[in-house]
Amino acid sequence: MAVEVRIPTILRTFTGGEKAVQGDGSTLLQVIDDVEARHPGLKDRLVEANGLRRFVNVYVNDEDVRFTGGLGAPTADGDVVVVLPAVAGG
């Protein structure tokens, strides 16, 4: 078992077109680092110096991680991480 990470269309260039990839870790950051090891470039699209990028929403089991610890949000085997680009503009 591992954590499933759902990849939005625009980031599938980093995953060879895969809609979902597997990662291990007990926090969101660990999972992202683990996925980054196999899909380099992905992390930079999700994370900046101060945490998650404003342009992306990340959910662990349907919980928006901005309310559950951000990159420190706990993850466990069987969890599902969904990454959605913010839909926004001016």
Add this chain to the structure above:
Amino acid sequence: MLKIDRSHVDAMIAHARADHPDEACGVIVGPAGSDDPVRLIQMINADRSPTFFRFDPSEQLKLYREMDDADEEIIVIYHSHTATEAYPSRTDISYAAEPQAHYFLVSTAESGADEGPVELRSFRIVDGVVTEEDFEIRE
């Protein structure tokens, strides 16, 4: 070229007028890979602003779940401009993250919340490059 139902165009205009002077936003989804906009969903503008829009993250997740279950994707992302022309702003371009989508803009700048002329234009936005496209309204 985008082909879009008259009923969807009317619904986008009505939504834009109803929320004027704030920006209105929403999507038309359809079967994945079809480029056929079938189901229009009005989204909440979480920013309730005349110069900015943002889908509410929890509502967006609900939409994602529905689309995932039904093997749908976003075909059209629409929003309104309420004081400027129906052309993507720099902010629109910087946020655009759905390369498969048509970005449809409705400007209510001329007539506001009232009946009257509106400007309708459709674009692709891929890697920061805006390309205007024709669209055909299906009666």
